[in-house]
Amino acid sequence: MTSASALFQGQTPLAVRMRPVSLAEVAGQQHLLRRGSPLVALADPDAGATRAVSVILWGPPGTGKTTLAQAIARTSGRRFVELSAVTAGVKDVREVMQEAMTQRDLYGISTILFLDEIHRFTKAQQDALLPGVENGWVILIAATTENPSFSVISPLLSRSLLLTLQPLTDDDLGRLIDRAVSDPRGLSGAVELAPEARTALVQLASGDARRALTALEAAASMPEGEPAVVTAEHVAQAVDRALLRYDRQGDEHYDVISAFIKSIRGSDVDAAMHYLARMIEAGEDPRFIARRLVISAAEDIGLADPQALQIATAAADAVAFIGMPEGRIPLAEATAYLATTAKSNAAYNAINAAIADVRAGGFGRVPTHLRDAHYPGAKRLGHGKGYVYPHDLEVGVATQQYLPDELRGRRYYEPTARGVERDISTRLDKIRRILDGDGA
Numbered sequence: 001m002t003s004a005s006a007l008f009q010g011q012t013p014l015a016v017r018m019r020p021v022s023l024a025e026v027a028g029q030q031h032l033l034r035r036g037s038p039l040v041a042l043a044d045p046d047a048g049a050t051r052a053v054s055v056i057l058w059g060p061p062g063t064g065k066t067t068l069a070q071a072i073a074r075t076s077g078r079r080f081v082e083l084s085a086v087t088a089g090v091k092d093v094r095e096v097m098q099e100a101m102t103q104r105d106l107y108g109i110s111t112i113l114f115l116d117e118i119h120r121f122t123k124a125q126q127d128a129l130l131p132g133v134e135n136g137w138v139i140l141i142a143a144t145t146e147n148p149s150f151s152v153i154s155p156l157l158s159r160s161l162l163l164t165l166q167p168l169t170d171d172d173l174g175r176l177i178d179r180a181v182s183d184p185r186g187l188s189g190a191v192e193l194a195p196e197a198r199t200a201l202v203q204l205a206s207g208d209a210r211r212a213l214t215a216l217e218a219a220a221s222m223p224e225g226e227p228a229v230v231t232a233e234h235v236a237q238a239v240d241r242a243l244l245r246y247d248r249q250g251d252e253h254y255d256v257i258s259a260f261i262k263s264i265r266g267s268d269v270d271a272a273m274h275y276l277a278r279m280i281e282a283g284e285d286p287r288f289i290a291r292r293l294v295i296s297a298a299e300d301i302g303l304a305d306p307q308a309l310q311i312a313t314a315a316a317d318a319v320a321f322i323g324m325p326e327g328r329i330p331l332a333e334a335t336a337y338l339a340t341t342a343k344s345n346a347a348y349n350a351i352n353a354a355i356a357d358v359r360a361g362g363f364g365r366v367p368t369h370l371r372d373a374h375y376p377g378a379k380r381l382g383h384g385k386g387y388v389y390p391h392d393l394e395v396g397v398a399t400q401q402y403l404p405d406e407l408r409g410r411r412y413y414e415p416t417a418r419g420v421e422r423d424i425s426t427r428l429d430k431i432r433r434i435l436d437g438d439g440a
Helices: 038-043 065-076 090-107 123-127 130-134 154-158 170-182 195-205 209-220 232-239 251-265 269-281 286-304 307-322 328-340 346-359 421-435
Strands: 055-058 079-084 111-116 138-144 161-164 191-193 228-230
Touching (some): 038 161, 079 090, 090 130, 130 138, 130 154, 170 195, 170 209, 195 209, 195 232, 209 228, 251 269, 286 307, 286 346, 286 421
Parallel strands (some): 055 161, 111 138
């Protein structure tokens, strides 16, 4: 048995050593690896070129995008070229396309181009990929953690198959960890893993294989003596964080985010900060937290403090811009602001009530004086006739009907007496009296 200390003498990182050499070794993503699937066809050296299709792999970090591409490269017999959108430019892409075309025409060899982090490519850089993909010079395997609908140009999306990767399950991670402990490419049985340490590694990984193997490698370097047994305490020391019971795919994920939002709604800033810390320390996606803050600002605070939505949106932008761990600071700032400011769900209730009326058939024709009068023949139909332009009036509000006849007098938005809505309520009462013809 190899000694534990000998494993860490100039070794390649464990996560790199344990990358699968075939699709059969890939942990998780079985929904993409069924017999006859596009990825399986790409990896099959006997599959014809007509079965090969360019794909875009979309999923969170650590779910196996690079792993899948490299496993396909090892087994397919196709020429494999790898580029990173972080360092490659248009010139690099064009050189790959030219060489791929030469290899195909002269030697009948097809080329797989693996492009990591394609969302970092500009439109011009993505445009450079189109001729090669469209003409079959290359089979593109692109990886991204961002929604391709917003980060990949439409012509490239339409020529590729979008495949969504899922975070690894606890069982997937457990098998991955067990294999890394015993496999000669990994720790080769130099350490034993206590059951509670294995559980801790799975929980802290939160569906990320790379995070699990990195934590395992760090923890395995800590125990001394023979046999070297990795405990939960070793794991906690290695990753420098508490052993949190938090599964991003399980009930705890929903329970903690629910408690977080309800603490903000209930104005308990200390509880909200506690749940925020739990999510951050457990490796929750900060973009998910930011999105929920934006929703909370609109749903639970609304016009009682219109600035709340701006602050929540700014925090989301800041997190996307600076990343973690510094992103915890704008998240905390937004959490504290939302928890301590005035609350109102009046706008939330208003749109829900209006949608309920529409779905129940509670709508009618737009009043004639509000209809579009700009196209030929509209005035002959009476469109716009009698419309009063509010800016022509001193008070800026005209006595006229806006709702359809069937909903006349219906009230949806009822502001509270809290925060800014206290002033809105006074102003709205006056506006509604003028609209109804009851005087200024």
